[in-house]
Amino acid sequence: MGSKNPKTNYNEILAPALVPKAFKLISRLLVFVGKPFFFLFSLLLIISLSIIYITGRILKALVVTLHSFFTLIFPSISKYLTLTYDLIRTSSKKITSSLPQKNLKKKGTIFSSSQLKLKIMLLILKRIINNLLRESLVYFKKIKVKSEKLSWKAEVFLLTLEKLISKFFVILKTKFTFFHLLELLQIFLLAQKIKLLRLSYFLPKLRIRKFSILKFLTYIFTFSLIILGMAGAFFWFYVIRDLPSPQNLISRKMAVSTKIYDRNGGLLYNIYRNQNRTPVSLRNIPLEARLATIAIEDAEFYNHPGFSIKGIARASLKNLRQGELTGGSTITQQLVKNTLLSPEKTLVRKLKEIVLAVQVELTFSKDQILEMYMNEVSYGGTAYGVQTASLTYFGKDIKDLNLAEAALLAGLPKSPTYYSPFGPNPEKAKERQKEVLKLMKINGFITEKQKKSAETHEIKFAQNQTSIKAPHYVFYVRELLEQKYSKELVEAGGLEVTTSLDLQIQNLAENIVKEEIEKLKSLNVTNAAVLVLNPKTGEVLAMVGSKDYFSIAEDGNVNVTLRPRQPGSSIKVVNYANALSNGLTPATILNDAPFTFHVDGQEPYTPKNYEGGYRGNISLRNALAESRNIPAVKTLALFGVESMIEMGQKMGITTWENPNNYGLSLTLGGGEVKLLDLATVYATLANYGKRPKLSALLKVTDTNQNVLEEFKCDSINEVDLVKDPKDTDVVSAATESAFNNALNDVQNCQGKQVLDPRIAFIITDILHDNNARSLSFGINSLLVIPNHKEVAVKTGTSNDLRDNLAIGYTQDYVVAVWVGNNNNSPMARISSGVTGATPIWNKIMTALLAQQSNHDWPIPAGLIQVPICSFTGTLACQGCPAKMEWFLEENKPKLACKQEWFNQKAILTPPPQNQNVLLPTQGNDRRNQFLDPILNLRYGKEKKNRR
Template identity: 50%
Template sequence: MRKRYRKQHVVVYPVFWPQKILEIIGRFTYRLIFWLIAFGVKTLVQIIKLLPRPRVHLAPILITIYGLLITVIGSFYWLILKDLPFPTDLVDHRPTLSTKIYDRHGTLLFTFYKDQNRSLISLDQIPDHFKAATLAIEDSQFYQHNGVSLKGILRSVKQIVFSQDLQGGSTITQQLVKNALLTPERTIKRKFKELILSMEVEWLFNKDQILGMYFNQVSYGGTAYGAEQASQTYFGKSIKEVNLAEAALLAGLPASPTTYSPFGSNPYLAVYRQHQVLNRMVEEQLIAPQEAKLAKLEKIKLAPQYTNIKAPHFVMYVKDLLARQYGVSLVEQGGLEVTTSLDWQLQQQVQNLVSQEISQVARLNITNGAALVTNPKTGEILAMVGSRDYWDTQRDGQVNLTTALRQPGSAIKPVNYAVALQSGMTAASIIQDSPVTYDIPGSKPYSPVNYDGKWHGAVTLRQALANSYNVPAVKVLATYGVGRMIDQGKIMGITTWNQPERYGLSLTLGGAEVKMTDMAVVYGTLANQGLKVNLKPILKVTDADGKTLTGFEPSPPDPVLNPNLAYLLTDILSDPIARSAAFGTRSYLNIPGHQTAVKTGTTNDKRDNWTVGYTGEVLTVVWVGNNDNSPMSQVASGITGASPIWHKIMLLLLKDQPAQKFNPPTGGENLIAVPICTMTGQLACNGCPAKTEYFIPGTEPKIACKPEFIRQLLEQKQQQEERDKILTGESTQ
């Protein structure tokens, strides 16, 4: 039979003359149903008349049965068939609508699918290994079923029953119908339409025609529609030229283009999905195991992606949140208008600061950095810089470090000390900064050391936290338990501590990975005097009809920490005198004219370097390091790495702002101020180094220190300092 090709704006497929006949018949099918019903009623009346008398008992039964039949058919027609599209509408479906992402002031950051870039290609031009990869991962029984997979339906029913999730179970034919002919909502009614239309499409078109339409119709992420455009977008070449490794990566995208995109916020998921596709090809005996192994090892070269996207890490972060809330189809095809909390002007300034500062510390083997700015009271994200340069493919610039897992170093210590203060310790409690060794079953004994390699003797909790001494922090953790710190971290905002058996006493030194976004919530809890406020990057979402959608209302503040306790931690972190022993009095941690609470963190292996600090109105988290986890220079520290960036961002944020101070909580049980001896933690006496300390009522010391004992301590301290000077002098000769 001679083929005749019809070219339309969406798909290209051959149309045979018998299909036109079937189409005409199909357009009268539903009307024909009612002709049959009417004819059936007439026939039923005649049957009743022919029944022998008395027929009083049979007539009502027949009428009831027929009435139920009419009701079922009529209901099915009214609910499902009355507005069912025709399969031939595949060439005429309405273009999808773009989703626009705006900053808080109305500046357009990015438009998803503003245009459906599509380059049509015939099925015979698509390489066999790409067809095989697609069929293996999407529909391995494509050439055996009639448009609907029984296994897929059962799996879909299971999801509906147990999770009310109407996704899954779709054949390639169903995906074609769903994307081209139906609306994206997830309802049982739409699923029925999908099943009926899929069978009709199979009646009208052969398998190769359906597969060809699918390859020209399906979305591969972003504006790339169709296999040819996807190949051009991701690899800069035709689909005819892709190898097995590239084909497997592309074939894995349609299931969730946002999640598996190599240009997304986590490109490692694209590799994970590619391996899934290759494994399925082996299982289906479409390729040999050795071919799959070689394809997995192959380094895929992606085409550069220079677009007009603003704040790309943030935009992709928001898109992921939208997809989780509303589903990928609505986000990518529903014409949403999304107003975010981002301040585009501030975003540009923060991005420039990160890029400039990282360039200046390249000598310390620091190649990347990230920054996150929030309003701790509302959780709004004002700026999100996920890397030094989003377009730097050599250093994985598209990885969003603000949502990646990194070790926080000492920046996590406030969580540990929150447990201590809850358990009865005070800011004046004395902790011995002296050598200690812990026996760890199954491991080597653990002997923590301080960052400066020194011992500082008896220090107050305030001094230990402010100067970030490691040994006192480990001793506190050993006293109250790793489990309690894990629980406290989760309460304050950490979402990644899900394997407590992995964590030991190094937890307080940053031994467990966290996200920058989580750290913003933790420190925001301190800034809010114990009220946890989750991050809120999305302010408003409207659909294509202008209707405001729900799902991103601000979460109410959650009181997770005693306000007095939260203030004590803030007061310690904002005390420049207390931290002067380690950081001096003129460090980057001080912002002239403003009181800021701040904490640094550097991992022992020099792979991560943090600074987190806040006022009551703004909070900034900064990280520097290397994406490949290579260590920074041994001279890199919180002061030389992340702190200069944090300092400049805070200067920018607080410029022209009135000076503000952290004030103790009011109402309820107020803190009390008591003069104490910093050497003993007791009430101050004559001759002791005294300081006014805050206490939660009932925890203040009741006994004063003794002058004679203080004189002895001061003499011992002076003698030790003289010995240290002598040793230092000898070591430098």
Template identity: 50%
Template sequence: MSHPSSTKKEGTRPAWSRHFIFVLRVLRGIGKPFFLILVGFVFLLSVALLVLIRSIKASIRMLRFMSKYLLQFSAKLLHFLGHISIILIKTSRRFLERAVTTLLTVKNLLLWTGIVLRRLFVTIIRFEHLSVLVITITVVTIAISLIYLWMLILKDLPPVTALANRQPILTTRIFDRNGKLLYKFFKNENRTLIPLSDIPLSVRQATIAIEDKDFYSHQGISIRGVARSMWKNLSSGTLSGGSTITQQLVKNVLLSPEKTWRRKIREAILAVDVEWNFSKDQILEMYLNQVPFGGNTYGIAEAAETYLGKQVQDLNLAEAAYLAGLPASPTELSPYGTNPQLAIIRQNEVLDKMIENNFITQETAERARRVVIKILPPNTNILAPHFVMYIRDILNEKYGSTIVEQGGLQVYTSLDLDIQEVVQKQVTEEINKDRFLRITNGAALVTKPQTGEVLAMVGSRDYFDTLHQGNVNATVALRQPGSAIKPINYAAALANGFTAATIIPDTPVTFRIPGQPPYSPTNYDRRFHGNIPLRIALGSSYNIPAVKVLSAIGVFRMIEQGKKMGITTWDDPSRFGLSLTLGGGEVRMTELAVAYGSIANLGLRVDLHPILRIDDSRGHTIQEFTCTDTRLPPPSTSTGFSTNFMENSTPLREKVSCEKQFALDPGVAFILSDILADNSARTPAFGPNSYLVVPNQRVSVKTGTTNDLRDNWTIGFTPNFLVATWVGNFDGSPMAAVASGITGASPIWNKIMASLLNKPHDILVATPADVVKTEICPLTGTLSCAQCPNKKTEYFLSGTAPTTICSEGDIQRILQTKQELENKQNSNGSLN
């Protein structure tokens, strides 16, 4: 909306205003050559003034008379100021010290001024020919002062016509990988312009009453307001207050918000100029359309819509007073802030001011106070909200919030909105079905392990569910991973002498560490399983073997292995003990996905890269992710940017590569992937047809459930996709005892992975050169023999395969021991 200039008739302005504007415009148009002419003119004028010398003599006599009493006047002035000082000393010692110094300076200045004037006047009387010199110096001094004033204050003043032609701040847009708009970030632009005629009188009166009661009588600046703010500034040592509505408009639109005397002076000058070029109604209209109301809401129309869900024309007095009070401190008074009651207190202040200015009566105000203000909950049209906010945090850290909110960036992310919607649907539906398990929230993350691209990120069941803290993003929150962390422990074990065939006793054990209570780990099923190979121990997620393995290799080795694989939260090893392998150290889902991704990548760690490309507002690419063959679309024409910008773009300023880092031996990663994909290895604990099985697909997967039933995980991968899921409660309350990796997170994981792998196909992973296959007897962990009941081909790192052969006696003894253990546990009914 533009506002045509309407210069007012000369008769409608006071004389001082017309003269001031005339001088102001002359000074703004003056250049250096004109000042040289001005100095010459002044000199000629001084010579002409010689004829006035006789008249000057009479003036000098009067000045001598005045200077005679100058010292007497200064003494009386000092006497009066002394009384003022006595009063001030009672209120502020610091102010007194400052005042005394100032008074002494004034006293000395007055004394010296009187002496200089007397001597100067005597000299002028004696030497009449010096009068011309004095006049010349005075005029030149004034001219130089005006030049300095022009350079300091008036130079580069923005034209007030910018108020009518202001360009909007650019909006940053977030897209998915296919160019679908996810969200827009903007600042100072979420507004709807509205003419003053459509703004109710109550809104205008409320605004004038609380912001500038003399609005319709002053000429841009309020003398009373300036005096009041100057006294406050001098007494407090700060710079604030005293701005009229016109000055606020100038500050918000034409000047920077810095708090300096120079800016305040420029603000006042421009305010007078604005008053000269625009009518009062035009100024008020621009103010009400430009003023901030909190957050991204600017202008009275958008404030009424955002906070109250109303058209501005439909506001009642109570609502008008409520909104009129917000611009004074939009953040502190925000209805969505930490203390929304402050806005009600401010509303009452506005009503009181309206009474003082005779806009309303006391009775009318009391009726307005009784009206309940109904604030709408925050509402935003945003797709993949957790992911969008995740991207915002990354951009803020890299470019700063100002660029993100005003710079007009076009950000193309790795997210696939189609996959995102499927993932969100599965999380929401499953959590709704699991309410009887006391589960209120869930999360899921889908990535491409080879490139680190994030295809989907769902941080909760419902982002807008305030009852269950839906805005929390569980994919980046610190949570205990339960048994989902075990692959890191076993990766360190395989790198330090263990093999997939190593026999580990799943038998009762108590660890006694000096200074700590005895630690006796138990399995999830509360049973012991005797001697089992590492493959079964990991596949069935038994706790006791995992703790024994960690005890053998050392906690520090697991911590170092985790750091190599992308875990950043294990920064203090002294905090962790043997329970680390059972999930005793908190991690983020995003980091756990990187760790599992390094297994999928045969030992190469690739950090997450959720941004594929960033273009600036002109369409020039300023960052591009080079670890992908994805062909990105040009910006949509609906964004307002050219679709052929790549033809005219400048050279890239930054290219982001995969930065693949070695995290673990390829053979170790291969064996881990094979164990996690082995359904027979997990069958003893989960059965043959669990949710960990994706029909016609070979997928590596691991579950995790914390002992206190507060976190439930499932993470699985193929070379092309990685899916991590979690369920639990953000308030820390435990789930029902029947909740497990099979009943909670696994169904979500299974449905997401099945939708990604919707066509049967063979995923061939080349066997690393340092991996060999050998036939073994799983009961003994040795080479197979004729008497072995369940021969199996096992993978080994070169040089770690067994060399001994099983015997019939060893097999019989092992089978007998397992049977005795089983009979004992069955007779007891539970684990002892």
């Protein structure tokens, strides 16, 4: 679709709604008032006067009602009151004399007796009647003189009063209820109905001080003026006083950029300090781009005076639910917020934003405001303004954009990193574009046909238009920064960020990946990812998320190091770390033979080794080193899936959540894991069981060079703890002390000891044992780094050949490599841990260690090394080949082998029949289920001795 469509007249669409008469009237009123402050003050004054007027009317009606009420019941009742006075007095005396006098003196009991309450009521009534009689008797003689002139109204009044008094006495003798109150009200209403308002010939007019409504309103008005004055003073002092001038929009300086550096000061990413912005006039911005921005950001832009009541109300409801001040901003408010105000989120700042928005609307036209906004807003990275954004994403001038491209650009300002088509979530950019087109259709800016055409239009993005280095890592860092700070501060706050990345290592890894992937095309391998960590500190030294970040055909902008993939056998270290923590040893004998597992509620499961063969009885050391699948599954069944998941979570895996989703294939890579998490697991092993907290940020400073955060972590010092292999005693006290001091040096790092350091050492010792893995990988495989026998390494390949990994480490580096395809298609069968990811791993690790000398791993305290029988895993005996093996001091073997226990040929030959075992669902001690008879005898003997 071109930038212009002759069938659509957008001016006809906008013309009726752009400047309605109501807005013109409001604008003239605002101009007449002058300042927004006085306009708001006048509005508040009118509301206050309205409230005062309504309150006065209510009070006036109340006073008239009370006056009528008192004039009704206070006329002279001398005759009736004289006759009833003696009766009331006599009754009162009788009741008082019948009550116990002691109750009248006790505190807390006077109101607990219904009789006392009645007495008090009667006494009060007596006093009232006395006062009335005293006043009425004065006029008694005058009434006698006028008695012959009584009207029928007076007679009716006296009859009504008689009924009232008689009813009152009935109520006094019984329990007063709500219905009695209704009866009394009926009597009063009867008197009101006959309009006997005043009988001047019984009593003189009741003298009630006249209530002055005017005086009352004067008080209320004065009080309101004081309150409004105080509110106005507060509003002026905190909101109006230091407001910047709207003219600053055209005279201000641009925001300062943020720069991201590697650990050595090399620039990775630069949002220019003066911002990469090319201002463009509104007439050069195609109407499609303007309409798209209005539709997604502020559909009522041409109809409001700077702020939207609907938007504020909608945002207020959201704020009440979420407890934070967000949303509700118009385009004008966003322009004010981004250019004239601070990014703080407070109510005062929001009020300033609204007032300034109104002032800006009075100072500039709508088209001027829209032009300033579209030249100011960030579209991600260094692209500020639509012109730079158009060049960055599409490599074309803004005036040449079509509707599909304009809609995509319009959706970016809300969250440029998240919606960026060059970011880690390119699919989100497409979803956002569709949302923009939908709103354009709803607001009548485009037709349904145009909407569908734009949604299906294939967008061609610009190639290599930025000078970004290590792009996957940069976007990873930016997301971390945005989580800690606001998006505005990250993109235009002048931050200077020193990261943990080593650009030299990054470039090395990128080049090796590109070179080796070209060699793997015949194996249907198109992509690779690499991570390099410092296991002591958790610093990310290199992150290659794909072969080519800018490769659209292969989704190169997807960061595979952050995506869950199947780890294959590389995850076995978690299973065996858990097994060693629960009592097994490197010398434990496992049976590598055909086996079918029957678990209640699940299909039978028969694991197979990678090459399809079997080893028979094999030690745990060799089972891990050779990556045998069947012994690994048997070991997992021995301790349970939940136990392995718990160990994995401790070591850094974040994707394993519900144990019910996994089975025995978990130890073969059945549970997806992020490469970043897997690298953390191996860093935990390299760090002697202490899981480091990954860190990509070393230092962050603001535009004034104030340090916002700084990473400080001391590495473990180089300590020579090499032991003589012939020495089978426990590590000496001096060695223990040196090792503990080395471990204490890392306490400043934010890590957690999640695995016994001795277990971590044993796993490491197995993974760098080239002799133990030679039967499967050969003695001179690519897993061997020349002159660096200390390198520990493990490979992994998923069963469906979609993922292939190699992960190795030393005390200084963890290198994790993945190869495969982003479209999840399988690789060729001949690809394996040696032919797929291993060549990349080997070249990177060789380059990293080129300037380092070979060294051994320090031995933690509490380990012993003893000679054992290779066939039985027990202490060596005559006739059995012996080898040295590591044991926890408390778990060292106590039983020596005997010649009749083993037969080398029988042990190395798998049993002819297939074993089928039903796994129990209860019980914790299942160590002997899959172990050979010699191991059963050894464990049984130990148990007997312990008993």
